[in-house]
Amino acid sequence: MANTVSFAVRRTAPLVHNARFFSSGAVDIDHYASGWNSKDMVTSSGKYQIKTFNKISPKGLEKFPSELYEVKAEEWDSNNAHAILLRSHKLQESEIDVSVRAIARCGAGTNNVPVARMTEIGIPVFNTPGANANAVKELVLCGLLLGSRKIVDGVNHMKDLGSKGLAKERVEKDKAMFGGQEIRGKTLAVIGLGHIGASTARDAAALGMDITGYDPGLSIESALKLPRDIQLCDSISSAIASADYVSLNIPYIKGEGGTHGIIGSDVLGQLKPNAVVLNFARGELVDSEGMKGFLDNGGKYISDFPDDLVWEHENAILLPHLGASTEEAEDAAAAMAAETIREYIETGAIRNSVNFPNTSLPSRSETVVRISVVNKNIPGVLAKITETFAKENLNITQQINQSRGDVAYNVLDIEATSGSIDLKELQKGLTMTDGVLSSRVVFGTPGVGYARNIEGEYWV
Numbered sequence: 001m002a003n004t005v006s007f008a009v010r011r012t013a014p015l016v017h018n019a020r021f022f023s024s025g026a027v028d029i030d031h032y033a034s035g036w037n038s039k040d041m042v043t044s045s046g047k048y049q050i051k052t053f054n055k056i057s058p059k060g061l062e063k064f065p066s067e068l069y070e071v072k073a074e075e076w077d078s079n080n081a082h083a084i085l086l087r088s089h090k091l092q093e094s095e096i097d098v099s100v101r102a103i104a105r106c107g108a109g110t111n112n113v114p115v116a117r118m119t120e121i122g123i124p125v126f127n128t129p130g131a132n133a134n135a136v137k138e139l140v141l142c143g144l145l146l147g148s149r150k151i152v153d154g155v156n157h158m159k160d161l162g163s164k165g166l167a168k169e170r171v172e173k174d175k176a177m178f179g180g181q182e183i184r185g186k187t188l189a190v191i192g193l194g195h196i197g198a199s200t201a202r203d204a205a206a207l208g209m210d211i212t213g214y215d216p217g218l219s220i221e222s223a224l225k226l227p228r229d230i231q232l233c234d235s236i237s238s239a240i241a242s243a244d245y246v247s248l249n250i251p252y253i254k255g256e257g258g259t260h261g262i263i264g265s266d267v268l269g270q271l272k273p274n275a276v277v278l279n280f281a282r283g284e285l286v287d288s289e290g291m292k293g294f295l296d297n298g299g300k301y302i303s304d305f306p307d308d309l310v311w312e313h314e315n316a317i318l319l320p321h322l323g324a325s326t327e328e329a330e331d332a333a334a335a336m337a338a339e340t341i342r343e344y345i346e347t348g349a350i351r352n353s354v355n356f357p358n359t360s361l362p363s364r365s366e367t368v369v370r371i372s373v374v375n376k377n378i379p380g381v382l383a384k385i386t387e388t389f390a391k392e393n394l395n396i397t398q399q400i401n402q403s404r405g406d407v408a409y410n411v412l413d414i415e416a417t418s419g420s421i422d423l424k425e426l427q428k429g430l431t432m433t434d435g436v437l438s439s440r441v442v443f444g445t446p447g448v449g450y451a452r453n454i455e456g457e458y459w460v
């Protein structure tokens with residue numbers, strides 16, 4: 001097989017199985033628990049198997065209830081994981097079992113996961129946007145104070161005095177050297193009103209600041225978090241016109257039309273001479289030469305990133321990328337990753353995927369079987385999928401079809417009041433349809449009910 005993914009298990013013997021309903025509403029599709037080839041035996045413990053790479057926050061993993069899930073670390077020598085959870089581990093295709101239905105990265109970036117390949121073989125990859133937003137926002141608020149009061153200079157001075165045994169004697173006399181200003185009543189311009197920017201705007205307003213903001217791609221979710229009195233502007237220039245502080249909360253995007261060096265001498269030259277620039281987004285957003293000129297003229301720079309030109313400048317305070325470094329942010333990212341995996345596995349809904357379309361689903365009635373189908377986004381496949389249900393004389397009570405790039409995702413609820421559906425034939429027919437990558441009985445016995453079409457071969 002040309003396929004480079006390590007598919008270790010395959011069931012060959014045909015088994016007869018019909019769907020039966022339990023009072024819980026789950027469908028008994030225990031048809032994959034036996035008949036696996038004995039060499040690569042797949043055990044069905046009746047629970048979903050979650051494989052983790054890296055140390056994942058236990059608080060996050062608590063989101064997987066033990067009566068439904070078994071969570072095992074990477075050393076787990078098995079081949080029937082249903083989902084993978086990881087942080088920075090560079091995931092190899094050979095580590096992805098044939099049974100894997102979803103992969104979640106606890107964090108924002110997914111460049112350690114072979115996303116394009118996963119799209120080709122129909123596996124959604126999830127991330128956790130905004131899970132660290134509170135941690136970063138709190139440090140931005142700290143940055144506002146670092147830029148307003150001579151806190152760092154004061155701390156260093158106290159160490160110096162302490163080392164000389166002079167602290168008590170000099171402290172009251174010397175404090176005049178470290179005067180500052182308050183943030184209440186000052187204007188903060190927030191550039192980028194996403195997860196971090198919107199909550200920074202809200203909390204800075206609560207501290208008595210006037211807020212201006214600029215974000216040409218403002219989402220409804222973020223807009224709802226904004227303070228009522230925010231003044232929304234149509235450019236960086238107009239947002240910073242009256243600013244005492246500027247907080248950068250936009251992504252770094254390389255190349256033409258990107259954000260490399262977006263804060264250069266042209267922008268910095270429009271600021272009040274003693275303004276404070278807070279950069280807890282990315283170092284590359286700020287042009288170092290421009291910043292040096294700004295600092296030389298009395299401006300201040302508080303940043304979470306290194307800068308070879310201004311690190312020693314008396315008006316700069318640089319932190320070692322501490323924004324997301326809190327226990328709570330790690331817990332929140334792991335919890336969000338676990339929740340998105342659970343939602344996908346248990347209901348078929350998709351949110352926060354980097355390669356699959358967002359799909360929100362109505363709840364299922366007890367009298368339907370829910371089946372999901374992943375297919376290549378090419379003409380004609382959808383018609384063939386619905387035809388397969390028609391051939392089995394099944395009534396589709398609701399159907400959702402979403403697509404993104406090369407992949408399409410369908411969720412179909414089928415009426416099953418008779419209590420008996422030949423799932424084997426149905427699923428095989430669906431899965432082996434040209435252009436279909438996989439199918440899944442979503443409401444089934446945990447851990448089973450997944451079938452794949454890999455280059456014309458049927459894997460369950």
Ligand SMILES: NC(=O)c1ccc[n+]([C@@H]2O[C@H](COP(=O)([O-])OP(=O)(O)OC[C@H]3O[C@@H](n4cnc5c(N)ncnc54)[C@H](O)[C@@H]3O)[C@@H](O)[C@H]2O)c1
Nearest residue numbers: 192193194195196197215217249250251280281304323324
């Ligand atoms: N310091 C840290 O440790 C740390 C941690 C997490 C994130 N970050 C940085 O913070 C950034 C923001 O994070 P987030 O979670 O709020 O992201 P987000 O995607 O929720 O929000 C980014 C917002 O910026 C807007 N935007 C994009 N380009 C813009 C432009 N040119 N001008 C104005 N607005 C623009 C987008 O429309 C979006 O609303 C990230 O991209 C990342 O670089 C830093």
